[in-house]
Structure formats: structure tokens, C-alpha cells
Amino acid sequence: xxxxxxxxxxxxxxxxxxxxxxxxxxxxxxxxxxxxxxxxxxxxxxxxxxxxxxxxxxxxxxxxxxxxxxxxxxxxxxxxxxxxxxxxxxxxxxxxxxxxxxxxxxx
Numbered sequence: 001x002x003x004x005x006x007x008x009x010x011x012x013x014x015x016x017x018x019x020x021x022x023x024x025x026x027x028x029x030x031x032x033x034x035x036x037x038x039x040x041x042x043x044x045x046x047x048x049x050x051x052x053x054x055x056x057x058x059x060x061x062x063x064x065x066x067x068x069x070x071x072x073x074x075x076x077x078x079x080x081x082x083x084x085x086x087x088x089x090x091x092x093x094x095x096x097x098x099x100x101x102x103x104x105x106x107x
Contacts, residue, residue: 007101008079011040014094015080022087024049031056031064031091035096036088039064042070045085053086067102 014020017064021030030036031053039057042048050068069076077083089095 019091022084038089042085061076
């Protein structure tokens with residue numbers, strides 16, 4: 001999935017505002033506790049991790065959208081200052097703003 005550079009600027013702002021949970025355990029806890037509103041995966045995470053988070057985001061009636069970026073974990077480190085393969089956005093306002101900057105199929 002292609003994204004606009006403003007997407008990553010906003011993601012960095014959300015991180016600085018404390019509205020991001022990153023890393024496997026922290027993101028999983030945010031999903032299970034109902035805090036997560038959006039799940040973001042880097043392109044180089046394992047299939048096992050993708051399956052695990054896909055399962056958790058839909059388990060027991062949860063409807064948390066998952067976005068798989070074209071950025072690797074290393075790219076995420078350069079862009080937002082955190083080397084991670086998975087993160088959740090925990091604020092509806094940031095989620096709505098981030099969705100505006102997602103370009104699907106290059107559109």
C-alpha cells in the first residue's frame with residue numbers, strides 16, 4: 001500500500017503525542033484491551049506475525065483495520081524514529097487523519 005509522505009509526518013506526530021503503541025507485546029496489549037483503533041504492519045514482518053495480528057484484530061467481534069505498508073522496519077525507523085514491524089494507532093482523530101493520506105493502488 002502506497003502512502004503519502006504526510007502520512008508519515010502525521011504518524012510521527014501521533015508517536016510524539018503518545019497515541020501509538022509499537023512493538024509486538026505493546027501493540028497486542030492495545031488490541032486486546034480495546035485501545036487500538038488501527039494496526040500498521042511493515043512490509044518485512046513474518047507471515048506468522050501477520051496472521052497473529054490479523055486474527056487478534058478480528059477476534060470476538062473486534063473490527064480493527066490492518067494496513068500493511070510498503071516500508072520496511074528500517075524505513076519506519078528512518079521515518080518516525082522507531083524500528084518496529086507492528087504498531088497500533090490508539091486515537092480516533094489520528095486514525096481518521098491518517099486514512100486520508102493512504103493511497104490505494106497508486107491513486
